[in-house]
Amino acid sequence: MxxxxxxxxxxxxxxxxxxxxxxxxxxxxxxxxxxxxxxxxxVFEPFSVSGPSMLSTLHDGDLVIVNKLIYQFRAPEKGEIVVFHATSKKDYIKRVIALPGQVVSAQNNIVRVDGRSIDEPYVDEGNRTADFGPVEVPPGHIFVMGDNRMNSSDSREFGPVSMDQVVGRADVIFWPLSDFSFLW
Known part of the structure; x- marks a missing residue:
């Protein structure tokens, strides 16, 4: 029923x-x-590249994903691209050239770390590096430089960067889509 x-x-x-x-x-x-x-x-934060200091790896207007967590588990490595607080209002993106305790210098367009020249395939041929140094990187700091050496404000100008200022590692170019690539 x-x-x-x-x-x-x-x-x-x-x-x-x-x-x-x-x-x-x-x-x-x-x-x-x-x-x-x-x-x-x-964990991850988008970052907009501004200026020509990282040409030809990164271009003005590129958008990258910054891994903010990685340096909680390990220290930066040479060759990685990092974002850091350059001032209280401005972040920079540069490449790690030397680590704490290392001595970095440049002479005759050759960058040396601990007296040995380093391989820099990311620097365009003809892009010169002005002489500087030697500079010893203090504990808790890294020495950074832009890939476009003739047009970069970096550790040669403002000194080694404290790890407290580092936001994270740039991992991926995600915009424009035509430039999509991993940076490590």
Missing amino acids: SEFIPRSARHGRRRRRDRNEAWEWVQALAIAIVLAMVIRYF
Whole structure:
């Protein structure tokens, strides 16, 4: 035998189901927003390249993803591209040339770390490096330089960068899509 359910009771169940479904969507959206914020502020951050100092690796207007977590687990390595706070209002992006305790210098267009010339395939031929140094990198610091040596404000000008100022490692060029590539 079938049970008679008044029309008003059927509508009440549907409304409760609709309200529960809407509440689930609100919860899912809130969780997604919180996760996006956590990832953005603690793990990965987009960074816009400004200026020609990293040509031809990075171009003015390129957008890169910066891995903010990596240096919580290990120190930077030579050759990595890092973003750091140059001033309280401006971040720079440069390449790590020397690590704490190393001595860096340049003479006759050759960069040397601990007296040995370093291979720099990322520097365009004909792009000169002015003589400087020697500079000993203090503990807790790194020595950084732009790939476009003739047009870069870097550690040659403002000295080694404290690890406290380092935001993270640039991992991927994601815009423009035609330039998409990994930087490590």
